[in-house]
Amino acid sequence: MSEKLDIVNEISKELIYIRRYVRDIPYSLIVAFYDTFKDKPIDEQKELQKRLYDMYNLSTDQSLLNLEISLKGYAEIIFKPESYMIDQSGRVMLFTKGGVALIGSVDLFGNTRRDIENVIGEWMYVEVSHGKPFIEIPNATIEYVEPLTPKVDRDRAIELLDRYGVTPFELFLISQGYKPTKEVKRLFLPRILSLFYYDGLPIHTFQLSQPETGKSHFAIRCEFAFNFTHFTEFPSPARLIFDGRLGAKGAVFTSNGIIIDEIDKLDKVNFKKAYQSLNTGLENGVWRRGVQTQHCIALEGYRFLPFILFGNVSNQLIDIYTQTNNN
Numbered sequence: 001m002s003e004k005l006d007i008v009n010e011i012s013k014e015l016i017y018i019r020r021y022v023r024d025i026p027y028s029l030i031v032a033f034y035d036t037f038k039d040k041p042i043d044e045q046k047e048l049q050k051r052l053y054d055m056y057n058l059s060t061d062q063s064l065l066n067l068e069i070s071l072k073g074y075a076e077i078i079f080k081p082e083s084y085m086i087d088q089s090g091r092v093m094l095f096t097k098g099g100v101a102l103i104g105s106v107d108l109f110g111n112t113r114r115d116i117e118n119v120i121g122e123w124m125y126v127e128v129s130h131g132k133p134f135i136e137i138p139n140a141t142i143e144y145v146e147p148l149t150p151k152v153d154r155d156r157a158i159e160l161l162d163r164y165g166v167t168p169f170e171l172f173l174i175s176q177g178y179k180p181t182k183e184v185k186r187l188f189l190p191r192i193l194s195l196f197y198y199d200g201l202p203i204h205t206f207q208l209s210q211p212e213t214g215k216s217h218f219a220i221r222c223e224f225a226f227n228f229t230h231f232t233e234f235p236s237p238a239r240l241i242f243d244g245r246l247g248a249k250g251a252v253f254t255s256n257g258i259i260i261d262e263i264d265k266l267d268k269v270n271f272k273k274a275y276q277s278l279n280t281g282l283e284n285g286v287w288r289r290g291v292q293t294q295h296c297i298a299l300e301g302y303r304f305l306p307f308i309l310f311g312n313v314s315n316q317l318i319d320i321y322t323q324t325n326n327n
Helices: 002-014 027-032 042-058 062-072 113-120 154-164 168-175 182-193 215-226 268-284 315-326
Strands: 074-079 083-086 091-095 101-105 124-130 139-147 205-209 228-231 257-260 286-292 298-302 307-312
Touching (some): 027 042, 042 062, 042 074, 062 074, 091 139, 113 139, 182 205, 215 228, 215 307
Parallel strands (some): 205 307
Antiparallel strands (some): 124 139, 286 298
16 A cells, blocks of 8 residues: 555656645646746746636626726636637627627638637637627627647656556546545546547446535536536526527537536426437437527537536435435
8 A cells, every 4th residue: 555655646746736826726727727837936826827817717707807808908818618609790709607708700710610610619718808889798809819729748648657557547536636546436437437438429427426525626627628518507408508599509519528516406497498408419419409599590419428417415315325225
């Protein structure tokens, strides 16, 4: 056991570590910008983290974004679109978690359909200015777009695997800050299954576990590292698949996977509305919404992507389960 812990400590020293100076900033966001912080003085790291957090926070808070633009005339944002819409005039609308439509020309996102769809489905840095007053929903004008594509250092991973003799699963756990004990492996194995496909099909997982077992932390990491979308509650069909009012495609078309947290606190009304569309999408990769837009167009899209459902299991439920099995 001591030898195993020594190996874990040695590997941890070789993995990316950056001290967090801004309390509420997602650690995965810091890691994603490792090159920005590398070898910088502490004071400069603190300032960079604050700026990074401010740019991320503007995408989640509509009031803060409006205030920033009113004071400066512009704002810098780091975000991943929650949904999007493109019209025939070449106008793109990207919707933030804060409910603001960022509007810009399709030329800002690429020259081909594939390039444009790839950029829209990824994290990005954008500069925005005042929105258009004649557009009824909260909005801002996109002036500049820079895709934020994660880098994969495959050679470095292979080097660590060969040097220390650990499995890829163990290396993954260590990189997440966990010691790969038997208990941790049992807890995380169902979670990482949905990072893979079997025979071209996604693997969906559903895990109930005790509170404070790292479910939300894992979900946030997946958002930044693997381009998943994390919902802290069961989403409406409009957010998940298609918003007929705005003609906007939802998260299943802007993500590599979906994580839904707090499934034990499920809103039955939302679940009943989404069940049929969700069931068809999970099984067949067909996402339909019977809601029509103002142009009388209903959505039907094809995408296979994994879903991870998380929930908390109560002590009362454990007692009932144990009692039933003992009897």
